[in-house]
Amino acid sequence: MLKIIVAHDSAFLIGNKNKLPWKIEEDTKHFRKEIFEQEILMGRITYESIKDFKDSFNVKKIIVMTKNLDYDSKDQNVLVFHKVIDVLKYAQDKDIYICGGSKIYQLFLPYVKEMIITEIKGRYEGDSYFPLYNNKEFKLIKTEKLSDRASVKYLVRIDKKDSLFT
C-alpha cells in the first residue's frame, strides 16, 4: 500500500530551492516517527537533497525514482526504480511511504490509499507545491496538533464501494 507523507503551508507550498522552506522541529520529529523502520520512496532530486543525513532517518529502505537508467545512488541499500508500474508491483504486499517531492507526489497521488499531511500555518517563500487533489476522495480519520504552527491530518482514500455517491 502506498501512503503519502508531506508537509505543506497554507498555499500548499512544500519546497524552496530543493530544501524545505521552514525548519520546524516538531514536524521533523513527527516525520521521523512515522517513517521509522519503514520503506520510503522519493524522487532523485529530493534524495540528493537529503542524502548527506539519510542515515539518521532509521528507515528499512530508501527507494529512489529516476528516469536515468545509469543512475548510481552510491549506496547499496538504496533501491532505484525507473517506472511507476514497478513501484506499484513492489508495493503490493508492503507499505511504502511516498516522501516527495512535488513531481513524485503528483505521479503517485492516484495510487495512494492514505495521506499523512502536516499543515504548516502561514505562507512561506518557495518554488515547489503539493499537487491539487480532490478532498472528496479522502476521509479525515484524525488530526493531531503538533504545535501552534503545525497540525497533522490523517486521511484515507474512500473506497468507492462504501461511497454514497457511486
Ligand SMILES: NC(=O)c1ccc[n+]([C@@H]2O[C@H](COP(=O)([O-])OP(=O)(O)OC[C@H]3O[C@@H](n4cnc5c(N)ncnc54)[C@H](OP(=O)(O)O)[C@@H]3O)[C@@H](O)[C@H]2O)c1
Ligand atoms: N514539504 C515536504 O514534505 C517535502 C517532501 C519532499 C520534498 N520536498 C521538496 O520538494 C522539492 C523537490 O521536488 P521536485 O518535484 O523538484 O523533485 P522530486 O519529485 O524530488 O524528484 C523529481 C525527479 O524524480 C524523477 N522522476 C520524475 N518523474 C519520473 C517518472 N515518471 N519515472 C521515473 N523517475 C521520475 C526524475 O529524476 P531524474 O531527473 O533523475 O530522471 C525527476 O527529476 C524540494 O524543494 C524538496 O525540498 C518537500
